[in-house]
Amino acid sequence: MKKWVYLFLALVLVVNVAAMGIGCKAKAPEKPAVKEEPKPAEAPPAEKPAEAPAAEKPAEAPKK
DSSP: OHHHHHHHHHHHHHHHHHHHHHHTOOOOOOOOOOOOOOOOOOOOOOOOOOOOOOOOOOOOOOOO
């Protein structure tokens, strides 16, 4: 009779260890959440301001 009690307890121990092994698996560490800062609305590329025409060179004096 004593042998059956030990076998029963051994069976309970094996089942308990198996259940712990299945249910308590090591979880992968959580990756830190990537915080994406909201980007401001992209403005259309600024057009180059119309360049002022280069100042005209004064007419050169005729060479003497």
